[in-house]
Amino acid sequence: MVSTGQRTATRLSRAHRWMLAVSGLSVALVVAAMAALYSALPGIAAETGVAQQQLTWVVDGYTLALACLVLPAGALGDRWGRRVVLIAGMAVFTLGSAAPLLFDGPIGLIAARAVAGVGAAFVMPSTLSLLTAGFPEERRGQAVGVWAGVAGSGGALGIIGSGLLLQWLPWQSIFIGMTVIGALLLAASCTVSESIAAERPPLDLWGSVTVAAAVGLVVVAAIEAPARGWLDPLVLGTLCGGVAAAAVFVLIEVRTTHPLLDVRLFRDRGFGSGTVSLTMQFLVSFGLFMLLVQFLQLILGYSPLLASLAMGPMIVPLVAVSLFTHRLVDRFGLRAVTFTGLTLVGGGLLAIARLDLSSGYLDVLGSLLVMSTGMGLSSAPATAAIVAGTPVAKHGVAAAVNDAAREIGAALGIAIAGSVLAAGYSNHIAPALPRLPEAARGPVGDSLAAALQVADRAGPQAQPLIDFAKTAFLQGFQQAGTVLGILMPAAAVVIAAWAPGRPRRRATARRPH
Known part of the structure; x- marks a missing residue:
């Protein structure tokens, strides 16, 4: 009692x-x-x-x-x-x-x-x-x-x-x-x-510099890749520089007395799997935002306001499910809850990748609700696992790891979705370019939005160009959605194998009152 x-x-x-x-x-x-x-x-x-x-x-x-x-x-x-x-x-x-x-x-x-x-x-x-x-x-x-x-x-x-x-x-x-x-x-x-933490060790200056360089170079590579290509010397150079800086950071952290981030924390299965889980969640969600905002405006013809409101319902299951996931983790374990959540995210993404010219808002909404439910199941447990795997005195660093995972994931998701979408559109619009006036080839080849502006100035006779450009956009859209959708189930298997299973029940003695 x-x-x-x-x-x-x-x-x-x-x-x-x-x-x-x-x-x-x-x-x-x-x-x-x-x-x-x-x-x-x-x-x-x-x-x-x-x-x-x-x-x-x-x-x-x-x-x-x-x-x-x-x-x-x-x-x-x-x-x-x-x-x-x-x-x-x-x-x-x-x-x-x-x-x-x-x-x-x-x-x-x-x-x-x-x-x-x-x-x-x-x-x-x-x-x-x-x-x-x-x-x-x-x-x-x-x-x-x-x-x-x-x-x-x-x-x-x-x-x-x-x-x-x-x-x-x-x-x-x-x-x-x-x-x-x-x-x-x-x-x-x-x-x-x-x-304030009870212990206040000196700031790890070299660790701060090298981790900032590592994250910064990787994010710069992710930002530049859609425009330059993944094999561009600048992209490859910054990516390799980021990996090298990360290696130096790890060496510094295992040798210093007061590390900025004790990399041994990643030996904790909850901490490590939670960090990777958050990275993947933000990778696919911000990649999806980039794709869906354009689909709603350019394919379904929504205004910026209507497109924004159309994405709003995803917030409801995400927040609602997040409120009780700690109980599910207590009962079923981090592994089962995370695998279920990430699998739902992947299923929603693959459904979004099947959208085409005949799709309506209900098709978008159903897929979006499935994905956001999965996000609600997996986001809070990942954050809680990171915090639980860190000493209380280092909760600021645990929170920073949680946030860094989100930001790196968002940057990578935008880069991957943007580069695949751009490549798919360019490849499929290319056959139409030679038949266009020279002044129109550049804008039409750049993006669907520019192609629609060209078609609007040309009048009713440009309808075939509109249809062809929308089809080209959808090819890139579907390819990008499929890439994101395949990444998530694959990550779900790896993360689930890494995450701890169902917690052991420990008997507690009752004290008389």
Whole structure:
């Protein structure tokens, strides 16, 4: 029998609930900022003259800065205080989000996004480590589930929010929105309780430098690959440099007294499999966002707002399922829950890869709900496994590993989906180019969006070009979706074999009351 005192101890205080709200909203904002500009890029290019390659950096400069700095930022949170680092990060994020309102040239936009990414790198690990260090152990799993569900939904929230703003306002309104929300959360962050690790070892400077170089070079390769090709010397050079930097990082970490990240943690099956699981989840989800936003607008003819709202229902099962996955893991084990979730994600992706010109929104919705249910099953357990495999004093680093896995996965997913989509479209549109006027060949060969603009200027007689270009786009779309869909079931088998199985039941003695 459980005493009244024990029942009371498990209840969350008002301070705990407020901390959960501030942490959840903060991580939702910085993840949403990754995807919020997808629908605004045409307007930004038209008004500022930003070239296509520069547009890529407007979006991914944020992700690059975030991925490079998130591990050192997590360590600084453990040392200096997680609330202090959260406040500092939110302040930098807010300033970076406001800068494009003053400096809207190509270089200014890219620099501002990078500054916002630096702030986001300090916000993300702080939000999770505040919860894991500040919540009672018996409620920690539920708090992590809420955090993971909100973080997993952040990309969709960013797309929906930007679509709503762009329906009535110019692209600058997205930065105004992020600035205002950032300022409000900055004020709210000052009201949560502080959390500092009991031990405060010196910062591993060389480990910080080498891990930033490793992550940065790999992400740069992922960003440049769609435009240059995977065999381009720059892409190969940066990728090899990233692998070399990662090897140096591992050597440093196994020899230093106070490592930034104790790489021996990956011997823990929950920690290692959870990290890889999160990387794969964000790889396929952000690759899917890139594909579906274009399918909804270019094939189904949706406006940016309608396309954004069409993706909104995926948030419901993702968040709802995340709330009780800790109970499923307790009963069935991380292996079974993770395998089921990742398999559902793969099944949803393969169904999306079968969409064609005859498909309607219900076909999209069904596949999207299956995939998001799988994400809900696998996201929170992966995050909880990473945290559980790390000492409490290092929860800031655990949170940073969790976030780094997400950002690297997102960058790779965008690169893979983008390169396969572009290659498929180019190969299938090529036979039509010689029959077009010379001035139209370049735009039509570049993308379906440009081809539709050319066809719109040509009038009704251009309908065959529209049909052919849409078919070419769908070829690339289906190939990219299939690649993502095959990657996930394969990863599910490997991760399930790595993850721990069903936990052993331990008998507990009853104490008299």
